[in-house]
């Protein structure tokens with residue numbers, strides 16, 4: 001199939017109307033909207049325009065759409081990611097930011113070591129996302145990464161609404177419309193630098209990103225598996241799902257992808273631990289296994305202290321069976 005891809009319309013109804021009119025003249029089978037359609041000056045009007053399209057529309061939830069769910073509950077039907085078989089490109093995964101997070105940023109300057117974990121579990125060879133408001137068509141290993149740019153709020157040099165056609169190749173497009181303006185600073189170059197700096201400044205990035213948390217939690221659960229006090233507390237025969245949840249939570253807490261809350265909602269850890277009897281002995285064992293897992297990372301002192309202080313406080317806050325002291 002051949003599709004038109006739009007993203008980040010951000011409530012800019014005139015821009016979306018102009019792009020939809022141009023799509024109407026193209027031979028495409030469907031439209032994929034990679035999200036953040038409504039947040040902006042005219043949310044209701046943009047949603048009306050998209051709802052009136054005769055073609056099938058595959059709509060994806062953006063981070064700004066998530067924030068708008070109360071005001072526009074119709075956004076709730078949007079998917080996290082969509083896979084379509086595109087002529088000439090093959091199975092292609094569409095998302096808002098990256099397949100694992102609607103807030104994660106990929107630009108033309110994203111280094112290979114940050115891209116590798118983002119793409120590690122993506123079986124499709126083409127990934128299409130928005131979120132940065134900048135068009136992109138680059139390769140990394142066996143993957144091709146495409147961003148159609150932003151319909152309503154582009155960070156580009158030339159005025160207009162940005163979008164793309166996929167199939168049989170990638171065609172990055174720009175449509176002029178009444179009222180479009182030469183974008184004011186920051187320039188795309190400045191935005192790229194700022195985005196990349198932000199992406200590496202989080203504690204998540206300083207700790208080593210996804211591979212760090214993966215190793216830490218894997219080692220930690222290795223310890224739990226052989227612990228006669230902790231192991232019986234874990235409901236499943238397989239500790240794998242618990243491992244995924246703890247890793248996802250920690251990654252999110254330290255500024256990484258928000259996959260945990262996307263899948264599980266608000267963490268509410270005290271409530272989620274209420275059914276497991278956690279006394280001080282269980283807390284100390286939990287911390288012991290975590291300390292051992294952390295020791296093997298040989299982190300810089302400031303990073304180790306930061307993480308360890310947090311873990312001690314969090315574990316203590318989850319104790320829900322305290323000995324009552326009799327006097």
Ligand code: HEM
Pocket residue numbers: 230233234235236241242245246249264269272273276278282283286287311314315316318319
């Ligand atoms: C104090 C000792 C602790 C014990 C004995 C304990 C035990 C457990 C158990 C039995 C589960 C259910 C396993 C599962 O997900 O299937 C669980 C889940 C979880 N624990 Fe702990 N835990 C402790 C401390 C902590 C701490 C300090 C954190 C975070 C820093 C944490 C984060 C989580 C998370 C994110 C989940 C999954 C919650 C969900 O989404 O359902 N735990 N824990």
